Amino acid sequence: MTATRESVAQALLAAIAPSSAGYALTGRRNINPEGMPTPALMLLEYGEETHRPSIALPPVRSWHYRALIYVDAGGDETVIPAALLNPLLDAIDAALVPDDPVSGRSTLGGLVTSALVDGETVKSPGEMTGRALAIVPITVIVP
Numbered sequence: 001m002t003a004t005r006e007s008v009a010q011a012l013l014a015a016i017a018p019s020s021a022g023y024a025l026t027g028r029r030n031i032n033p034e035g036m037p038t039p040a041l042m043l044l045e046y047g048e049e050t051h052r053p054s055i056a057l058p059p060v061r062s063w064h065y066r067a068l069i070y071v072d073a074g075g076d077e078t079v080i081p082a083a084l085l086n087p088l089l090d091a092i093d094a095a096l097v098p099d100d101p102v103s104g105r106s107t108l109g110g111l112v113t114s115a116l117v118d119g120e121t122v123k124s125p126g127e128m129t130g131r132a133l134a135i136v137p138i139t140v141i142v143p
Contacts, residue, residue, distance in 0.1 A: 003111050003142045008063060009045060011108040012115060012140065016067055016095045017041045030068060038072040039088060065138040067092060073130040081126030085134050092136055093117065113141040
């Protein structure tokens with residue numbers, strides 16, 4: 001199966017935000033968070049890199065994504081917004097565990113060479129507003 005940009009984006013979103021995850025909203029286009037139902041996850045395409053180690057070898061392509069996770073604790077000051085965010089971050093980690101026992105990589109069911117959280121996850125924990133955000137960098141290596 002040839003991995004296209006669209007097939008990879010759809011497979012990645014399905015992996016990190018399955019219907020069982022309990023998101024009120026998921027998508028691939030960021031929207032104004034004001035009034036957004038939460039929890040919400042938006043998967044955004046962020047950039048691409050192509051490296052050719054040798055003219056005789058096929059290129060190695062890296063596609064970069066950002067998963068934006070929004071939560072809202074509302075006006076309840078006893079609820080810690082980051083505590084709502086943390087299980088959703090753990091679920092992304094769990095969704096990208098290796099599914100290929102030979103290579104030890106997450107391949108999105110064999111579609112890609114590797115899909116992994118790669119880089120710094122930026123968190124705005126929402127202490128003042130009750131609304132928290134995490135931006136999770138995901139890199140997909142495509143054959």
